[in-house]
Each structure stands twice: as structure tokens, then as C-alpha cells.
Amino acid sequence: MSGSQYTLVAVLIYAIGIGLLALLARRKGQSLESFAIGGRKDNPFFIGLSLAANMTSAATFVINPGLVYLYGFSGFLGYAVAAPAGIFLGLIVMSKKFRQMGEARNALTIPQWIGQRFNNEGMTRFFAVLSFLQITFIVLIAVGLTIVLSRVLQAPYPLILFLVLAFTLSYIVIGGASIHILTNSYQGIIMSVVAVLLIISGPLFGHLSLIEIFQTLKNIDPNLVRPTNPNSLLFRDLFEVFIANFLVGVAIICQPHILSKALYLRSDKDVNAYLLTVVVVGSLYFFVLFSGLYARVFLHGPLLPPDQSMAAYINQIFPPPVLALVTLGILAAGFSTLEGLFIALSTIFSIDLLKSFLQKRFAFNESVVEQKTLLGTRVFLIVLAVVVYFLSVWQIEHPSLSVAIFAQNGVYGLFVATFWPIFTGLFLPRIKAWVPFWAGALGLVVHFGMYYGKITHYHTNPGVCAAIALLVGGLFVLVFYRAGGKS
Template sequence: METFTNKYLTWLAVIFYMLLILFLVIRGALKTKNIEDYAVGSVHFSPVAVGLALAASMTSAATFIINPGFIGLYGISGVLSFGIVMPLAIFVSLIVFTKKFRKYGTSIKALTMAQWIGNRYNSKKYALFFAVLSFLLISFIVLILVGLTQVLSVALDLPVLPVLLSIGIFVFGYMMFGGANSMVYTNAIQAVLMLIVAVILLGSGYEHFSNGVKGFLAKLDSIDPTLAQWTNPSSFLFRDYFEIIFCQIIIGIAIVCQPHIITKSLLLKNEKDVNRYLLVGILVESLFFMVVVAGLYARLAFPELILDGEAIPMDGLVSTYVVQEFPVYVSLILVLGMISAGLSTLEGLIQSLSATITTDFLKPVFGESLFNREKPRREILINRLVIVFLAAVSMFLSYQQLVAPDVSVAIFAQNGVYAYFAAAFIPVLFGMFLDDVPLVAPVVASITALVVHFGVYYGRIGSYMQEPVNNPGVAATFAILSALFLGFFIYLLDKNFQFFKTEIKEKELSA
């Protein structure tokens, strides 16, 4: 009877949440008249709302659902990596990059990352290149769909396939209409829910600290000594400080160069709002990143990672912890918060990726034969068809990851996402901070990043790449450093010897 009541209440909570989202989407859709409204909005948003939206979209199902599973499996070393080092690098990068990116993005009316890069280097082909690269971000959509499916299938006690289909149809369906006008408000509400969940999850293990931090570490040590150590040689992600600190600093700096993160600042209409936007986003995000500690609490609750005689999958560890260890009313809030963590980033990805494919891939390729300047609604219709395509591909790949994951869907996602921002980092960096950059420098850097990333990972190059499953962060680190070295070398050659025709002039930087 109690189990039936729990499911009934969970259903009611999920349905109420869906209705609230739909209300906000319809409200936003009424103000969306063209693709520009869809991409950056037609409403004057509060910097607090956009800051909350930034925190929510940066915090995906990975932070609340998937990454705590890694921490539950590998211990304190993962907290240092995912909860401390990477966030600090992200915050510094976000502060440094945001104002520069926004200043140029607003002056040229850039709607997408590909447009920003293409306009910055005066190259439509380079913009098209990044539009094609943006398909790599589908891997991140897959991660979030898998995380959401894990949470709801456990909470509702349903098979994964119908849950996956329901989530996909609902989210991609409403994102066909709302865009930025609704996304900022849904993200803000989701961020508030996530704040509540973060506090509950972080406080849920307070009894483990009855004997202080040393007592807590002793409990982890009794399960597995490597769980209480700053490095974990038995893992494939946290083996030494090179992986835990150096790689995560490089990744954290570059990770900001994702469309759904760095383009958030374009939603602000006034320059004076930027500081408040950053302050709100970073403060809230700091708390969100610490949620990975809940993975340690889950491991203490299930020391053998087994429930009712069955192994708990890593991606489902936190979901199982929430449903098994909390009273029903608290678990309802936690489930909704974890759904919010996934939806917030998923909405941003669908919005930015569909806008990129529509405006930066289909429009340049098909031109007037498909698009008509006098009919802006046609562009919106094409964008909706793109979202249908993204939904079909993403759900197919998600099901494959649910039934046959390679340790974790996070590895699948990291390979795609890390490759994208490794390729994007140098053109964004050079475009914001250097004058007279020849187009060949960022182009070569982007290609180098892709070749090195995939070459190191799939070619198993180096001592770090010899495990059955390897760390994409190591491959991305070498990719970013190689791209930076080669791109800067070409830039210096041109600066001193004028080998190449320059594309960015100083006067453009002051535009």
C-alpha cells in the first residue's frame, strides 16, 4: 500500500511539474515571432533570472545524477576533481570570457557560437565548419536523457524505454515552441528547485560526521581504502594529480566555450547587468557543484553497491539513494530537483543546437531555396523540424547507452563535448584577446584539436590511454594544448613575418 501511495504521489508531482513548464512555454511562445526571438529572446530579462538560468544550464544531469556515481565508485579523489578543481577553473574562465564575448556578440548580433566565430574571422566557411561540429553536442543530450530516464524509471518503477520516449517527446515537443523567451523562466524555477535539492542532499549525510571529518573518512576507508585517498590509482579518471588537477584546470577553462553557456550573456540587454548576472550564476553554481559529495553518502548507504541482490549501476546510484533513503515527501522534492537539473541543460542544448543547425548549417547550404526573408515564420518551422530530427537521433542513441553503457554514459558524452570545446577554445580565445589574427591560425588550431583528441583517445596513445575505458579529459587536455601551441605559433609567424593575410583588425575589436 505504501509503495502504491509513493508512486501515486510521484505521478501527481511529475504531472504538476509538467503543467507548470507548459504554462511558461506557452507564455514564451506567444512572444516568439522569428528565429532571433527563439535564439536570444525578445524580452528584457532580469540579470538575476539569467544568472539562475546560467547556473541551471551549466548544471546538468551529470552534476546531480551521473558524476555523484563516479564519486560513489572512486571516492574523495573525484570530489577534488569534479567538486573543487574544475569549478574553480570554470568560474575564472567564465568571468574572463563573458564580457569580451558579449561585447562583440551584441555588436554583430550573433545568435549562435558558430555565427560569433564566423563573423569574428569574417569567414562563412569557418562558421559552417562549427555548425557541423555542433552535432557532437548530441552526445551531451544523450547523457541528460539517460540521467533523467534513470531517475524517473526508478521513482515510478517503470521500464526505461517508455520513460525515455515520454521524456523525449515532452521536452523536445515543448522546446519546438518556447525558445529563449520561455527557457530563462523555466531555468530560473529549475534553479530554485535545484538549490533546495542541493541543500537537502548535502545535509543528508550529516550523521556520518558525528566523529568529524576523520570519522567520515574512516567509514569510507573501512569500505575501500582508496575511497578516502586524494588519488585513486584503481580508477581511470582520478589516478594522479595530473588527471585530477592539471587536466581539470585545462578542461574547466575551455568548457565555458559551449554554446548553451557562453551565449547566455547575450540574453542581457544592458552591459551594467553583467556583473550581477555573473555573481548570481557563480554563487549558485558553487553549491550545485558540491552535490557530488552525495555520491559518498550513497556509497555509505550501499557499501557493496548492491540492492536486493542486484548490482546498482553507477549511473543509477544517486537515484537509488534518493528513492530508498528518504521519506516519500522529501524524495518527491529530490526527484523533481534532479529532473530540473537535467531539463535546464537539455533546454539550453536543444535551443542552441537547433538554432545553430537552422541558421548556420541549413541556411548557408540551401539559401533562398529553403528560406524566405519575407516569411520569418518559415525559419521557425524549419527550426522545429530540426528539433524533431534531434529528438529521434538522441533517443535512439540514449536507448543504446541505457541497455549497453560503456561503464557510464558520461564517457560517451565527454568524448563528444570535449572534442567540441577543444576545437572552439582557440578561435574564441584568439578572437577576444588578440589583434590581427590570420584565419589560418584558428582553423589549424581547431583541426589540430579534433585530430589530437580523437587520435589520442581511440588510438590509445600514451600511458594514460591503456585501460579498457579511458579518460576523455586526458585526450582533450593534449588536444587543447597542441591546438594552443600550433595556433599561437602561426599567429607569431604572421605577426613578425606577415606570412598570412590577417582577418581581424584592431578597429574591429573596438566595434
């Protein structure tokens, strides 16, 4: 059989497995709480596996290795070492306290958590609307999956993109977060096997040692093996490679589909097992970016667009049966995060925006509110998928270097705004609400102002814009907390 035939069989098996899990979880997704966080009945290992899969999507398996292919070892150090170090530190510091406070307030979303923490419904609505910046990351994942599947199956982009989104919606609508944990566990196991294959693919299938690979990269361009690449747009110096990516990593956990996983846990004891799982499995996934260096060595001819490079590499380096398995792992990586983001955004829309409206209209009938909110959640998912479809087509046809830049600019704006309200809400119990709110708003202005205003040569890197915005927000908190921001 050809590679496309093997892959088609593997995709069908994967789809059947997801379908069976959907049927298994069908009864668990009937209430709004179970749709949002799964009812807090899942094993912490599987929740940790789910988060590791969520954090390392098609961005980690397809898009970011493409930037490593383009810019070399500095990209690996920034995205696979510095950023994960920040992510793991942020999770370790904040998860337990976030879960405790969320459970006490019965919070189901991050905007709801912020609003309840500061007793301010306006903050809930503000951060709920701001959460829609997450759509940019959904587009990244949809584009990554579409490019790989289109190349392997030799099918047109629009058709594959439609199938990717339709398939994701079909099983999310059935089970919500209940199926999300099951499918992520299933996908996480596949991803772990494929991550190992990608990490060793150069020496195993390309028959070159790591020393020979680095020597070949050095012959192509000495900057490809250095810790910084002054000719790149993203990794020009140590600040860009290490400090900016570390700060971004710490704050990036404030995305709706990441920190909110702590709300799925039943107790503080579960948090420890959950975090251990995230660190171990997540580290394995992030090291997949090393395969971007292999792609630069084994793909000859003119440089490919970074978003296309990993699809070309896996098609060239792997024999057909292994190619099918690797494609399956990339699918698992993409769908695991795609479904998490769809659930997170639909839950935010329903609980933080729609439900409050319905409660005013049907004040004396909670069952009607619950029923209509669940219906609104499913309608929102369909509308969201349509928006993502057209944005994804646009990014496939007209990328700015990479869809990663589009996604980073949007997502980084979101966590720049939410980081200080969450962090101060956790660790400064006497802080007044206006201090973290305006710190987040100021950070948002700095982030987008620096990027679109083209301020300094760093403006090309959304990670640096976000890091500076976080530092400015932190300085605002420090100054105004001491000068009247304490209750």
C-alpha cells in the same frame, strides 16, 4: 502514499508549472531572434540562474556523483572543485568581451560569431556541423533522467525516455529561448532546495557525522578518501584530478548553450550581476557531487554501475515525501540543460546552415525566409529527439563504464576545436583566421587520436585527452602567430 505515488504527484505539479510558463511565454517566441536568444529582455539574475542550471544538469545530480561513488574523494575534487574553478575563470574572462563583439555583429550563435569575427562563412558552417557532437551530452542527460524516473516510478526505460523527450520538445517548440529563461528560473529554484538536501543528506537522514562517513570510506578502501585514486580510470594522479579538469573547465564554456548566454544580456553592467549569480548558485550545485560519497557508505552489497548508484541512494535514504521533492530537483536539473541544448543545436542548424540556403532561394522575401527557417527549426528538433532516443537506449543497455565517458568524449572534442578560435578572436585582434582554425583542428585530431588510438595509459580519460589537445592547440597558436599568423 508510497514513494512512487508521491513522486507521480510531484511530477504532475512540475509539468503543470512548465505548461503555464509555456503559455506565458507563447508570444515571445515568434521571431527567429527571440527563439534563439529571447530578445535580450530578461533580468541578468534569471539569465545567470538559467546558466547555472544549464551547466549543472543530470550529469551533476546523477551521473558524476556516481563516479564519485565509484572512485571516492578524488572524483569530488576533480569534478566539483577543479573543473568549476576553470569554468568560473573562463566565464569571468570571456563573457563581457564575447557579448560586446556578439552584439556589434548581431550574432545569435557561437559558429556565427566565429564566422563573423574572422569574416569566413566556411568557418561558420564547419563549427555548426561540429556542434552536433553536443548530441552526446544530450544523451547523457536523457539517460540520467530516465534511470532515476524509471526506478522511482517503477516504469520501463523506453516509456520514460519517450515521455522525457516528448515533454521537452512540447514546450520548447512553443516558446524557444523566451520560455527557456522562465523555465530555467523555475527549475533553478527547485534545484537549489534539492541541492541543499543532497549535500546534507548523509548526516541528516543517515545519522552519521562527516568524520564517521570518511572513516567508513577509509575502512572500505583507503583510496576513497585520498586526493588521488591510483586504482581509478579518471583520477590517478594530481594532473588528472586538478590540472586536466581545470583546463577542461576553462574551455568547456565554449559549448553552444553556455558562452552564448552572454548574448542574452543587454549591457556590460548586466554581465556583472549575471556572473555573480552563476558563481554563487553554480558552486552550490557542484557540491551535490559530495552525495556520491554518501552513496558509497549507505549502499551495501556489490558495487552498482555508477550510473545506477544515485537512483538507488535517493530511494534508500529519503522518506517518500522528501524523495518526491529530490526527484523533482533531479528532473529540473536534467530538463534545464536538455532544453538549453535542444534550443542551442536547433538554432545553430537553422541560422548557420538552413537560413543561408533559404536566403539564396528566396533572396527577395525575408519574411518567407524567416517563416520557413522557424518551421525548419521545429522539424529539426523532432529529428534530433528521435536520434537521441535511440542513442540513449543504446547507452542504457551498453554503457562503457558510464554514459559520462560517451558524453565527455564527444563534448570535449567540440570545445577543444572551438576554444582557440573564440579565445584568439576575443584577445588577438590581428590574428589571421587560419591560425585558430588549424589550432582547433589539430586539437580535435589529438583528442580523438589519443582516445581511440589508446595512446598512453591516460587514453581512458577523455578529460586528459582534451587537456593535452588544448595545450597542443595553444602551442600551435603561439608558434604560428609569431611566424606569419599576424595581419
